Amino acid sequence: MVDSGKLPLSFYERDNVVEVAKDLLGKILFTSIDGKVAGGRIVETEAYSFLERACHAHMNRRTRRTETLFAPGGTAYVYLCYGIHHLFNVVTNTQGTAEAVLIRALEPVTGLPVMQLRRGMTVATQLTSGPGKLSQAMGITTEKNGIELTGSEIWISPGEPIHNRDIVADVRIGVDYAGEDALLPWRFLIKGNHYVSVPVKNPG
DNA sequence: TAGAGGATTGAT
DNA sequence: TCAATCCTCTAC
Numbered sequence: 051m052v053d054s055g056k057l058p059l060s061f062y063e064r065d066n067v068v069e070v071a072k073d074l075l076g077k078i079l080f081t082s083i084d085g086k087v088a089g090g091r092i093v094e095t096e097a098y099s100f101l102e103r104a105c106h107a108h109m110n111r112r113t114r115r116t117e118t119l120f121a122p123g124g125t126a127y128v129y130l131c132y133g134i135h136h137l138f139n140v141v142t143n144t145q146g147t148a149e150a151v152l153i154r155a156l157e158p159v160t161g162l163p164v165m166q167l168r169r170g171m172t173v174a175t176q177l178t179s180g181p182g183k184l185s186q187a188m189g190i191t192t193e194k195n196g197i198e199l200t201g202s203e204i205w206i207s208p209g210e211p212i213h214n215r216d217i218v219a220d221v222r223i224g225v226d227y228a229g230e231d232a233l234l235p236w237r238f239l240i241k242g243n244h245y246v247s248v249p250v251k252n253p254g
Numbered sequence: 255t256a257g258a259g260g261a262t263t264g265a266t
Numbered sequence: 267t268c269a270a271t272c273c274t275c276t277a278c
Contacts, residue, residue: 096261104261115274135262152261164277182262190271224261247262 056205060135062123062142067149070103070123070142071097072238074151076129076212078159081204083189086164090156090178090188093243096222097236098139100148104228107148118196128185128195134193135182140199140206154223154237156184157245162242180247216241220250 057077064070072095077098080089098105100119106129107116118127119141127139127150140144156178158165165177165187178184185191190204199205219235239246 098261098266113275129261130271130272130273132260132262134270137261139261154261180262224263227260 055207056200057208059122059200060123062140062199063144064123065143065147067097067099067142067151068236070140071095071151071236072214072217074140074153074206075217075238075240076209078207078209079153079156079188079204080207081188083192083203085237086161086189088161088164089159089207090165090189091159092153092155092206093157093240094153094155094246095238096154097153097238098152099148102228102231102234104222104225104231104234105148107149110148116148119150120146121196123219124199126190126193126194126197126199128190130175130192131182136185136187137181138185138190152181153184154181154217155179155239155245155247156188158187171188174243183247212240218250223248 074092074095077092079090079092100107100110107119121141122145123142125141127141128136131137139152141150143149166172167186169177178187181228218239218241220237
């Protein structure tokens with residue numbers, strides 16, 4: 051049974067983005083877009099902070115795109131990557147502090163037919179196993195950038211808590227340009243889950 | 255205003 | 267291994 055309540059703003063407004071990234075594992079991400087409800091268990095996340103170079107808002111760099119990162123915790127940050135893929139992030143911390151968690155993979159829970167239709171494929175493990183894939187499956191586009199996660203279009207519900215021993219930390223994907231910050235173990239996965247985007251580099 | 259590059263994906 | 271594809275940002 052899935053708890054349909056929404057996480058409170060206090061969950062997102064904490065000042066430790068790494069903690070929020072870990073706590074988001076096991077939670078259920080829901081969207082109600084175009085009249086269709088879809089939901090998936092979060093199985094992979096990445097933390098980003100203005101303190102490190104992989105973050106778009108590194109050193110508090112404010113541009114039109116990064117402005118959403120400075121919004122209060124509990125805001126959706128959606129941007130276009132490689133001109134093709136919409137990537138969905140959860141803004142954390144308080145207003146003016148640019149930190150966010152990238153949702154990288156889900157395990158489909160409800161609305162499977164909708165996800166299959168949007169993705170144009172039926173294989174469950176390939177519907178939402180990547181940041182671009184899950185956004186497509188859930189119907190999330192840059193149109194949703196800046197909306198609140200306590201609203202009625204995109205929200206997150208408490209799922210079953212994931213025990214610390216079932217969480218694996220690894221380096222983030224695709225941030226080699228960040229120099230030594232690319233080595234931060236800020237990617238978090240549910241151990242043994244088959245819906246993650248990329249297997250851990252150093253298992254165990 | 256031009257040019258370069260990107261928190262990816264899927265086909266070859 | 268590589269092309270797709272376009273928005274964003276920087277430099278001039």
